[in-house]
Amino acid sequence: MSSENGRADGVADGAPPEQLALVRDAVRKAEVPKAKPRTWRGAALAEELPVARVVVDKGVLHLDRYFDYAVPKELDEIARPGVRVRVRFGAGGRQVRGGRREGGSLIDGFLVERVAESDYSGPLAALAQVVSPEPVLGPDLLGLARAVADRYAGSLADVLQLAVPPRHARAEAAVLPEPPPPPAAPDPGTWTRYGRGAEFLGALAAGGAPRAVWTALPGPQWADEIARAVGATLASGRGALVVVPAGRPAARMDAALTALLGEGQHAVLTADAGQERRYREWLAVRRGAVRAVVGTRAAMFAPVRDLGLVVVWDDGDAAHSDDNAPFPHVREVLELRAARDRCGFLLGSWSCTVEAAQLVESGWALPLAAERDQVRASAPLVRTVGDGDLARDEAARAARLPTLAWQVAREGLRHGPVLVQVPRRGYVPRMACAQCRAPARCRHCAGPLEAQEAAALRCGWCGREEAAWHCPECGGFRLRAQVVGARRTAEELGRAFPAVPVRTSGREQVLDTVSGAPALVVSTPGAEPVADGGYAAALLLDGWAMLGRPDLRAGEDALRRWTGAAALVRPQGDGGTVVVVAEPTLRPVQALVRWDPVGHAVRELAERAELGFPPVSRMAAVSGTAEGLAGFLAGVRLPGDAEVLGPVPVPFTQAGRPRRVGGPPPGEHWERVLIRVPPGSGAALATALKTAQAARMARGGSEPVRIRIDPLDIG
Secondary structure, three states, X not given: OOOOOOOOOOOOOOOOHHHHHHHHHHHHHHOOOOOOOOOOOOOOEOOOOOEEEEEEOOOOHHHXXXXXXXXXXXHOOOOOOOOEEEEEEOOOOOOEEOOEEOOOEEEEEEEEEXXXXXXXXXXXXXXXXXXXXXXXXXXXHHHHHHHHHHHOOOOHHHHHHHHOOOOOHHHHHOOOOOOOOOOOOOOOHHHHHEOOXXXXXXXXXXXXXXXXXXXXXXXXXXXXXXXXXXXXXXHOOOEEEEEOOOHHHHHHHHHHHHHHHOOOXXXXXXXXXXXXXXXXXXXXXXXXXXXXXXXXXXXXXOOOOOEEEEEEEOOOOHHHEOOOOOOOEHHHHHHHHHHHHOOEEEEEEOOOOHHHHHHHHOOOOEEEOEOHHHHHHHOOEEEEEOHHHHHHOHHHHHOOOOHHHHHHHHHHOOOOOEEEEOOOOOOOOEEEEOOOOOEOEOOOOOOEEEEOOOOOEEEOOOOOEEOOOOOOOOOOOOEEEOXXXXXXXXXXXXXXXXXXXXXXXXXXXXXXXXXXXXXXXXXXXXXXXXXXXXXXXXXXXXXXXXXOOOOOOHHHHHHHHHHHHHOOEOOHHHOOEEEEEOOXXXXXXXXXXXXXXXXXXHHHHHHHHHHOOOOOOEEEEEEEOHHHHHHHHHHOOOOOOOEEEEEEEOOOOOOOOOOOOOOOOOOOOOEEEEEEEOOOOHHHHHHHHHHHHHHHHHOOOOOOXXXXXXXXXXX
């Protein structure tokens, strides 16, 4: 600055006086020491409770604890427990100025509590920023997230990523209406079809906390019945939470709740709602503007006030198990909520999982089912086509449909739509000899041969093409698809029934509903649309493919998928018929014929108890590279009653191919061990695995190791 005229260097002669005044004012302010943005250097701290405890968004186990930060006085009013904050992390103790730690990268976190003093004796960094004054992490949600993290050997930060949706400023600024008054308790409706159904609703309306495993009768009434349970809970002045596996059942629950309770009584939390709408609905729940929630998997953490009932529908669906660490399951989380909040619990499905049967056997929940005469009146007639029938059936060897299935389809099309369930997506999957049905395998690696739409055979493992295949068992040269996908099935059915429209529902296009007019509806499991008035018949093809999967849950899962499709068919009294192409002597097929999923689950539970399989025992799957897995097992201190099974190779995914759910990265070879403990040692196993993983990560272990407690797929 020139001492002669006081002008700043670079300011031209003749500049307007106002501009000179602004420049002088800016220079004068710059000469006064002031805190840099988000470091708060030299700033005064809050007079009361000047220390904030923060959980930082670092999902690594050795950092799974709270970190203390100083609260600047300017942030004192808005730095409340539960708000989102940004803090500096990772600078260490080297950069300290004026007794305040500085440096490090900015990361997100949640302020958990304010305290008077820190347990840390060194200098503290200051909170960099309060992102929003909205407290989104209450003590109840924090306690639940910590319990889930401990249950699944995970970190609190990872659970909070699943529990708290991303912020949207416009949604926070929206003014929410006052909560509606509690509705009147609804009448039981179709709950009277169940022996203790009306009693269950009465207990909820009276403020009780009943727990039940509900085997729903076939038909579309399940959504209305859950809505009445929610209405009874709201009538008692409490809240309710319903979690369903996908968007389509969520839409049905939304419609059922709106029809019974009216608008404004519930919120819908689904991933396809969009970030702003989902966060706005979530805030309405947290602020108490609505007391009822229906949603998909992430809704299991919804912060419902005065929770009186939690409901999970179709707990056997794999969509209820999160694909992100620490891989929590909706059923287990809602069990935790029911125990923590002392609220009602309802697990409902057309089928019954082994875990549901265990809840009843242990006395934790009571069974809620209809009498056998009511079941027979509601269920369709189920007929079977076994291997012996197929061997004698010329039509089955030459065409897609066995004779019985073709006859049932032809008769059903006279009265309405016919559902055809196929177990695989796509055009043509793996092949087999048309003469002896031996699987067609690659000559180089023994992998399964697959066929594309207009290409030669190709190995599903090594990718080699096979132009001159012949069967090593019988010498035959003709091939047939072992499991034919939905599009190929639709083409063959279109040729068999040329005057009937054929519609498909699967991964590319999922239909929600179809009309009651005659049509063939070809669907993959879980994508079956609801037909107006119900289907006249259903054909469950290639049942052996689902039963033959190398998985402990193959029979249970096949029965659940068959039951889900058959439940959409009209009752036997109205002509509804189901044909399942599977060996009739197998236990899941017999359970479908008798419509007895509970009996099947009880017998499965007894066998697993005898063999020490989940859910009677607790099990963890630990996978990683051979080197990483060996190092982890060498460092973990397992409970004395733990049993290690393996290691075995994990199915390999070629580089460039999509990653399988729960599988290794494409192109990497991983191994897996199963660690099993008896009942009562599950918490000790989770603690041991979490401790070992935290120690390994603290040492900078570079080889990836993944831990999954109680995995769905154990082979």
